[in-house]
Amino acid sequence: MISARGLRKSFGDFEAVKGIDVEVRRGEAFGFLGPNGAGKSSTMRMIASVSPVSGGELRILGMDPATDGPAIRGRLGVCPQEDTLDKELSVFDNLYIYGRYFGIDRATCRERARELLEFAQITDKAKAKVESLSGGMKRRLTIARSLINNPDLLLLDEPTTGLDPQARHVLWDQLFRLKQAGVTLVITTHYMDEAEQLCDRLVVMDKGLIAAEGSPRELIDAHSTREVAELRFGVGEHEAIAGKVEDLGERVEVLPDRLLVYSDHGEDVVTAVLDRGLQPLATLVRRSTLEDVFLRLTGRRLAD
Numbered sequence: 435m436i437s438a439r440g441l442r443k444s445f446g447d448f449e450a451v452k453g454i455d456v457e458v459r460r461g462e463a464f465g466f467l468g469p470n471g472a473g474k475s476s477t478m479r480m481i482a483s484v485s486p487v488s489g490g491e492l493r494i495l496g497m498d499p500a501t502d503g504p505a506i507r508g509r510l511g512v513c514p515q516e517d518t519l520d521k522e523l524s525v526f527d528n529l530y531i532y533g534r535y536f537g538i539d540r541a542t543c544r545e546r547a548r549e550l551l552e553f554a555q556i557t558d559k560a561k562a563k564v565e566s567l568s569g570g571m572k573r574r575l576t577i578a579r580s581l582i583n584n585p586d587l588l589l590l591d592e593p594t595t596g597l598d599p600q601a602r603h604v605l606w607d608q609l610f611r612l613k614q615a616g617v618t619l620v621i622t623t624h625y626m627d628e629a630e631q632l633c634d635r636l637v638v639m640d641k642g643l644i645a646a647e648g649s650p651r652e653l654i655d656a657h658s659t660r661e662v663a664e665l666r667f668g669v670g671e672h673e674a675i676a677g678k679v680e681d682l683g684e685r686v687e688v689l690p691d692r693l694l695v696y697s698d699h700g701e702d703v704v705t706a707v708l709d710r711g712l713q714p715l716a717t718l719v720r721r722s723t724l725e726d727v728f729l730r731l732t733g734r735r736l737a738d
């Protein structure tokens with residue numbers, strides 16, 4: 435569906451994407467995970483064929499965005515980071531008029547708009563003004579709108595940024611149903627839980643480069659331990675205590691508010707810490723996540 439080789443994007447002297455290789459297969463949900471400024475949106479805009487490639491090769495659905503932009507865009511759905519809904523129009527008309535813009539005939543547009551309202555679970559809001567919708571409903575409508583042309587490939591740029599946890603879960607469900615219906619999804623996100631939930635495969639991006647690639651499970655297995663023991667001590671104590679526990683795991687990370695001890699057996703770490711007379715204010719043993727992978731690969735947290 436998408437094939438990139440040595441793909442680059444420059445803005446003047448600044449290189450936002452520094453030569454990346456990406457292969458997205460039909461029917462999969464593929465993620466670009468990385469912090470703000472990693473180059474995810476720049477990559478996405480090149481894939482959406484709205485921003486020219488500065489270097490390397492890019493093929494979308496077997497076509498070249500430099501020469502086949504309109505044909506590619508006709509087969510893509512694009513859900514941008516910011517809401518671009520028409521606030522003056524009703525929910526239904528946002529879908530209907532967008533469909534007409536794609537050249538779809540009136541009757542098909544009406545039918546498709548009704549289907550999509552149902553899919554987005556906002557049928558009862560058909561006549562409401564967009565302004566009256568909650569943030570989650572607006573995102574669902576934006577996704578519905580991006581499906582009006584029955585795209586083969588749906589591009590979603592940070593689909594759940596700014597939503598509360600419940601609205602995020604409703605949206606994930608919507609995206610999961612799309613995937614089951616055979617739509618190929620490409621998602622950028624800086625939420626590792628979103629990447630873990632939705633993506634079959636992903637690349638971890640940092641500073642315009644790909645730091646790692648694989649399924650969430652493969653990435654965690656390759657770059658982290660099975661478990662992590664989190665130890666919380668008093669403010670300012672973590673650096674000094676790190677030296678006293680570093681032999682208990684494969685690796686120790688010092689964060690401002692806690693220590694992370696990486697070990698396949700987190701409970702054993704906690705027991706050993708207490709045996710040494712150390713008195714953490716709180717302990718937690720959890721499974722490794724993509725956040726741990728990111729920290730390992732870049733020395734920084736995604737949240738930062």
Ligand SMILES: Nc1ncnc2c1ncn2[C@@H]1O[C@H](COP(=O)(O)OP(=O)(O)OP(=O)(O)O)[C@@H](O)[C@H]1O
Nearest residue numbers: 445448450468469470471472473474475476477624
């Ligand atoms: N039009 C532009 N002109 C100049 N610099 C740009 C432009 N667009 C993006 N950049 C820069 O390129 C870098 C990558 O930006 P990009 O938006 O691709 O990152 P991102 O990973 O999508 O982050 P975010 O989550 O903030 O969107 C950033 O340093 C950004 O400031």
